Amino acid sequence: MKAKTVDPRDQTMEVDDPVYRVYFWEEGGGAKEEWELSEGDLDEVLDWIPTRSLGRSHRLWAVIRAPQAVTLIRLRGVDLDTDQWPTWAQAVR
Incomplete structure (x- = not known):
């Protein structure tokens, strides 16, 4: 991690009512269960995840909506649907 x-x-922009997406994976990278959470802060989302995970891996995203686009910003976890993990995650993979 780098800090500056x-x-x-x-x-140029600030969002006071964030929206999050949480993806849960079945063991072995199988089916996903996908949720969108709103009207809560990050601490509530982090508390909610274990209540739904049932021991499954998860990935957490912040959602930014613009006309004709939805952008996801990864906050936690890695994409289990790809073989191209970020450099920081390859060491722990």
């Missing part, structure tokens, strides 16, 4: 100080004046 920032100038907060560079931001």
Whole structure:
């Protein structure tokens, strides 16, 4: 992980009502169960995940919607549907 100080004046947008997506995987990379969560903060989402995971792996995303586009920002976990894991995750894979 890298950390650096920032100038907060560079931001152009702020979202006060975040939306999250959580994907759960069956053991062995099988079927996914996908949820979208809103009207809660990150701590509530992190508390909710174990209540639904049933021991399954999960991936957590923040959702940004724009006209004709949905962008997901990975917050936790890796994409089990791909063989191209991020560099940081390859060491622990």
